[in-house]
Amino acid sequence: MKKPASIFILFALFSTGLFSQETSIMIRAQAKDAKFIGSSIGGAKILVKEVLTGRILAEGLTQGSTGNTDKIMNSDWQRNEPLSEESTAGFEAVLNIQEPTFISIEAYAPINKKQAVVMSSTQLWAIPGKEITGDGVVLEIPGFVVDILSPQTHERISESSEIEVTANVVMMCGCPVTKDGIWDANQYEVKAVITNEDGEKSELSLEQKDKPSTFTGKLSLEKGLYEVLIYAYDPLTGNTGVDRTNIIVN
Structure with missing residues (x-):
């Protein structure tokens, strides 16, 4: 007994993916x-x-x-x-x-x-x-977006100069960080870690002041090569973020 042709047609349609x-x-x-x-x-x-x-x-x-x-x-x-x-x-x-x-x-x-x-x-x-x-x-x-604004990458800075360290810190959606705002700068720890060519480290705390999301601090350095790493940390949520650059003091 022959199977109806419609069965073969349905099988062909299914096997070619037309039911997807x-x-x-x-x-x-x-x-x-x-x-x-x-x-x-x-x-x-x-x-x-x-x-x-x-x-x-x-x-x-x-x-x-x-x-x-x-x-x-x-x-x-x-x-x-x-x-x-x-x-x-x-x-x-x-x-x-x-x-x-x-x-x-x-x-x-x-x-x-x-x-x-x-x-x-x-x-x-x-x-x-x-x-x-x-x-x-x-x-x-999770996290923060951290962008180092200054010093600039591979910038040459005089030993006698005061160095302004500045970073932009925003939420991962770009939402701004301000003191007493929805994303409260007072809640976050933002620091610069400066490492010289001998591996010695020092820290500088950065504060958000006039401009939203902008954290700043100042320091002086002796002659040498340095890595500047800036991190943001929220102890309540565990959000973190990092950026880094290198400078020359001469």
Whole structure:
């Protein structure tokens, strides 16, 4: 007895993947103790991979705003209450999968700040046609972005000069750090560690004064080659950040 032709047609369609479905997953990166990482700081680079093969299924940047400050930082959240809004930064990964697929999601952020970029990742099953929307998959990005503004890299400075050490310190979403602000400079420890060519170290505390996110201090050095490392540390959240440069005193 011959099998109906329709059975063979259905088998052919299934085997060629025509039953695969596009499946959307919203992915966001959120700075620890702060807001979402979006266009204003260059976004987070997102990679979605099939775990078993490492094949990249989708990639892109989170785009949009850092989100609603009052909702994220000042409100008591209810279970299942979304923190994001329509304009909040995210990346919509559209996967073309034929069966439930175990995937990894990686976020590298903030992607344009190479000395500060952190990778956060998670794994989950993606099921064809079962979209993940709203806040979606949120990956936490810990740390600070620290940029040394002065002294400049390889700057030659007179031994008789007073050296101004200045760094810009912001949250990983770019949110500003100010005294008594939402991100309180009084809470953070920001120091310069100066190392000479013999490996001897000294420390200088930096303070945020007039300009938001800008920490400064002054020192004098003898002739020699020096590495200047500046770190930021929050003892309450564990957020940290580092930048470093080299100078010549002559």
